[in-house]
Amino acid sequence: MINWEQVNQEVRQLLIDLIKINTTNPPGNELEAAKYLQAVFEREGIDSTIYEAMPGRGNLVARIPGSGQARPLVLMAHLDVVAANPAQWSHDPFGAEIDDGYIWGRGAIDMKGMLAMETMALLLLKRSGQTPGREIILAATADEEAGSEQGLEWLLKQDVPGLLDAEYVINEGGEGKLEGGVPVYACQNGEKGVLWVKMKVRGIPGHASMPSSDNAIIRMAKLLSRIGRYKPAVSLSETARGFLSGMAQAKGVRISPDSANLDYSLRLFAARHFKNERSVQAMLYNTISPTIIRAGEKTNVLPEACEATLDCRLTPGETPEGFLGKLKSLINDASVEWEILQEAEPTESPINTELFAIIRNSAQTVNPKALTVPYLSPGATDSRHFRKRGITAYGFFPVILSETELQRMHGIDERISLTNLHQGIRILYEVVKGIAGVC
Numbered sequence: 001m002i003n004w005e006q007v008n009q010e011v012r013q014l015l016i017d018l019i020k021i022n023t024t025n026p027p028g029n030e031l032e033a034a035k036y037l038q039a040v041f042e043r044e045g046i047d048s049t050i051y052e053a054m055p056g057r058g059n060l061v062a063r064i065p066g067s068g069q070a071r072p073l074v075l076m077a078h079l080d081v082v083a084a085n086p087a088q089w090s091h092d093p094f095g096a097e098i099d100d101g102y103i104w105g106r107g108a109i110d111m112k113g114m115l116a117m118e119t120m121a122l123l124l125l126k127r128s129g130q131t132p133g134r135e136i137i138l139a140a141t142a143d144e145e146a147g148s149e150q151g152l153e154w155l156l157k158q159d160v161p162g163l164l165d166a167e168y169v170i171n172e173g174g175e176g177k178l179e180g181g182v183p184v185y186a187c188q189n190g191e192k193g194v195l196w197v198k199m200k201v202r203g204i205p206g207h208a209s210m211p212s213s214d215n216a217i218i219r220m221a222k223l224l225s226r227i228g229r230y231k232p233a234v235s236l237s238e239t240a241r242g243f244l245s246g247m248a249q250a251k252g253v254r255i256s257p258d259s260a261n262l263d264y265s266l267r268l269f270a271a272r273h274f275k276n277e278r279s280v281q282a283m284l285y286n287t288i289s290p291t292i293i294r295a296g297e298k299t300n301v302l303p304e305a306c307e308a309t310l311d312c313r314l315t316p317g318e319t320p321e322g323f324l325g326k327l328k329s330l331i332n333d334a335s336v337e338w339e340i341l342q343e344a345e346p347t348e349s350p351i352n353t354e355l356f357a358i359i360r361n362s363a364q365t366v367n368p369k370a371l372t373v374p375y376l377s378p379g380a381t382d383s384r385h386f387r388k389r390g391i392t393a394y395g396f397f398p399v400i401l402s403e404t405e406l407q408r409m410h411g412i413d414e415r416i417s418l419t420n421l422h423q424g425i426r427i428l429y430e431v432v433k434g435i436a437g438v439c
């Protein structure tokens, strides 16, 4: 029998110790946190290896061997955190103080809280003395907050056994929230694609006292107003359908799954209930946000060019190439010069999997009213590196967060409640046991 009181204390201590190791990226210095975890695992007889991408940039991989009946499960977490300015915080961001039922500190949510749970789950599995049906790997990586070049991206190029043979990955990217009193856990199975593109128009330079009909800024303003009027059609991915159906259930709205007008009903439901929820709206559309505009040097000189940078995010089914074509026909001006700055395909893992079912059941075992819904996130996590290799990756952080708690992530006074930490480790261990095939 597991003594959950003792587990709660242990997971708390793990999180406190991890927050106190300052892994602000840059510079990261994740090696210290990796060494800390290695010592924890060593005490319990769990094998682990540190892979150092550059001096100080530690990545740790720990593993519990399985019987080989199925391919590995990888529990992912990043060791680094974003900067915190102590002057703005009410608690020391690296003090990990317990106050008012919360542990306060940078990384409490993003994502040392999850890392503490994953570490604890590995310890519990090892202590159970059972051999899992598949290898269970924990990969704690560096540099996620700055693009993962010294972290997962680098690690996947090393010959780390098991990582790329994985069947499943669990990572950050999906949390739970209360919807009308019902705890709804988002299991993030997809991420929108990215197209960053620069458009440039030219004008005739000259003295501004004698205006030209060919002013680059005025030309660009006209083109951007076309983007401002852009009304994209809803594109419902499998994930968005699953999300909206689950949310309808949480809100007690009846939508029959085999209705011939299912998509229409779901769109109507989204329009009624999530009109102002930008993260839900982002799931339904390809979006275009102009973010940078540049032209001109001097007040009395007509600019020779004007450039605008657009951040486009794409739903599953769309490609960066395909969307660029749509963008060009929306702008409809052959003289525009286009430059692609960055592109990434959307990723979507299936949800009709054993792991998704186990996650749903595990959340319910611990929290009987809980619902689990798929989720497409507008931003990207490291999961994309696995999904594009055909590995099923889910963002599943088993905690219930309010809107303000979420805003503290990357913000001021980040914290996690002890209730979340204690409930989270129970859910996560249920998941790990389930997919490991142990009791």
Ligand SMILES: [Zn+2]
Binding pocket: 078, 110, 111, 144, 172
């Ligand atoms: Zn994160």
